[in-house]
Amino acid sequence: MLKAMVEGATLPVIVIDGDGRIIFANKSSEEFTEYSRQELLGLNVRDLCAPYEPGRYIFSTLPEIKKTTEVDIDLRRKSGRVFMASVSFSPFDHRGSRRLLLTLRDVTTNRVQEGKTREAEERYRKLLDDRNMLQDQLNRSSKLAFMGELAAGIAHEINNPLGIILGFVQDILEEIPEDHPLAESIKIIEQETARCVGVVKELLDFARLRPPQRRRVDMLQLLEDSVALLMPGIKKNKVRIIKAYANGVPNIEIDPDLIRQVFLNVMINAIQAMPYGGELGLDIDLVRCRQSQQGQDYVRATISDTGRGIHEEDLDRVFDPFFTTKGTKGTGLGLSVCQRIMDDHRGRIEIESRRGVGTTCRIYSPV
Ligand SMILES: Nc1ncnc2c1ncn2[C@@H]1O[C@H](COP(=O)(O)OP(=O)(O)OP(=O)(O)O)[C@@H](O)[C@H]1O
Ligand SMILES: [Mg+2]
Structure with a gap:
C-alpha cells in the first residue's frame, strides 16, 4: 500500500543515500525532471541541479542532516531548462544506512508572484514617502506662516515707538550745541536706534514678503x-x-x-x-x-x-x-x-x- 501511495502521489518524491546517489524515484519525479526512472537511478541529486548549485552547503552535509530541512535550489531539467524549486530533505535510516527522502516543488511562479508583490509594495511605500514629504512641507509652511505673523506683530508694535524715540533724539541733537557734554552719548542713542529700525524693517520684509511680480x-x-x-x-x-x-x-x-x-x-x-x-x-x-x-x-x-x-x-x-x-x-x-x-x-x-x-x-x- 505504501509503495502504491508513493508511486501514485502527485508530488515528485526521490530517495537518495548519504552521498546523494538516487536510489528511488516515483512517477511524478520523471515528469518533473524530464528524466526516465532508469536514468534517474544512475544519477546523483547534484546532477539535477543548475551548474552553480552543487557547491551549496546542504550537499556537503547530507549524511548529517538531523531533521527535515527545506531549501530553495535552482534545478535543471533534462532539456536544460533551469527553474526554482523548493526541496525538502527528510532523513531516515534504513537497515543501518542513511537515507534522505526528497520532495520537490516548482516555486518559480510563486517567486515571480512574490517579486510582483514586492514591486507593488515598493510602489506603495513610494506613495507613502511622497505623502510624508508633502506633509512635511505643509508643516514647514504653517510653521513659517506662524513665525511670519509673530514677527510682523512684534515688528509693528516696536516700529512706532522706535520712530518716536528717533524723532525726539534728532530734535535734541538739533537743539543742543555740538560741544555739549552729552552730545556724544545722544549721538550713540541715535545710531543704535537707527540700527534697531533697520532690523525691524528687515523683519517686516521677511514677514510680509511682497507677492511675486512675474x-x-x-x-x-x-x-x-x-x-x-x-x-x-x-x-x-x-x-x-x-x-x-x-x-x-x-x-x-x-x-x-x-x-x-x-x-x-x-x-x-x-x-x-x-x-x-x-x-x-x-x-x-x-x-x-x-x-x-x-x-x-x-x-x-x-x-x-x-x-x-x-x-x-x-x-x-x-x-x-x-x-x-x-x-x-x-x-x-x-x-x-x-x-x-x-x-x-x-x-x-x-x-x-x-x-x-x-x-x-x-x-x-x-x-
Ligand atoms: N550648503 C550648505 N552646506 C552646509 N550647511 C548648510 C548649507 N546650507 C545651509 N546649511 C545649514 O543650514 C543652516 C541654515 O541656513 P540658512 O541659510 O537658513 O541660515 P544661515 O546661513 O545660518 O544664516 P543666514 O543665511 O541668515 O546668514 C546653516 O546655518 C547651515 O548649518
Ligand atoms: Mg544662509
Whole structure:
C-alpha cells in the first residue's frame, strides 16, 4: 500500500543515500525532471541541479542532516531548462544506512508572484514617502506662516515707538550745541536706534514678503547674473564653478528679484560651507514632476557644493527661521526666506546633504 501511495502521489518524491546517489524515484519525479526512472537511478541529486548549485552547503552535509530541512535550489531539467524549486530533505535510516527522502516543488511562479508583490509594495511605500514629504512641507509652511505673523506683530508694535524715540533724539541733537557734554552719548542713542529700525524693517520684509511680480525670465541668465555678484567670495575661498545647463529650457514667468534672492542665499550657504575650496555645481534643466498636478513642468536649478555638509539631525531644521549653525555670523533666515519665496511661486526647494561630502539644493519653479 505504501509503495502504491508513493508511486501514485502527485508530488515528485526521490530517495537518495548519504552521498546523494538516487536510489528511488516515483512517477511524478520523471515528469518533473524530464528524466526516465532508469536514468534517474544512475544519477546523483547534484546532477539535477543548475551548474552553480552543487557547491551549496546542504550537499556537503547530507549524511548529517538531523531533521527535515527545506531549501530553495535552482534545478535543471533534462532539456536544460533551469527553474526554482523548493526541496525538502527528510532523513531516515534504513537497515543501518542513511537515507534522505526528497520532495520537490516548482516555486518559480510563486517567486515571480512574490517579486510582483514586492514591486507593488515598493510602489506603495513610494506613495507613502511622497505623502510624508508633502506633509512635511505643509508643516514647514504653517510653521513659517506662524513665525511670519509673530514677527510682523512684534515688528509693528516696536516700529512706532522706535520712530518716536528717533524723532525726539534728532530734535535734541538739533537743539543742543555740538560741544555739549552729552552730545556724544545722544549721538550713540541715535545710531543704535537707527540700527534697531533697520532690523525691524528687515523683519517686516521677511514677514510680509511682497507677492511675486512675474516677468518672463531666462533662468540661465538669472543664475549667471547671481553668481557674478558672488565672484569675490568665490575667488577668496578658491571655489571652482562647474556648470551644466540643459538645452531647451524655456523662459518662465517669475519674479526675478525674488528668485535671485533665492539663488544668492543658497549659493552664499554653499560658498560658506567651502572655506578651503571645493566645487560649486550649477545645473539647470527641465523636469516633469509626478508629485504635483498632472504633468506640471518645472525648471529646476540645482546648486551643489562639496563643502562640510549638514548633520542628519539638522536636516529637518535648516528651513526653520532662525536655525543657524553659524553662531552670530548667521541669522538663520536665509533658507526660510527661500522657502517662502518658492511657496509664493508655487515652486519648491529641497535640500539633500551628506556630512563631509557636500550639499545639493534643488529649486523648482513651475513653467
Ligand atoms: N550648503 C550648505 N552646506 C552646509 N550647511 C548648510 C548649507 N546650507 C545651509 N546649511 C545649514 O543650514 C543652516 C541654515 O541656513 P540658512 O541659510 O537658513 O541660515 P544661515 O546661513 O545660518 O544664516 P543666514 O543665511 O541668515 O546668514 C546653516 O546655518 C547651515 O548649518
Ligand atoms: Mg544662509
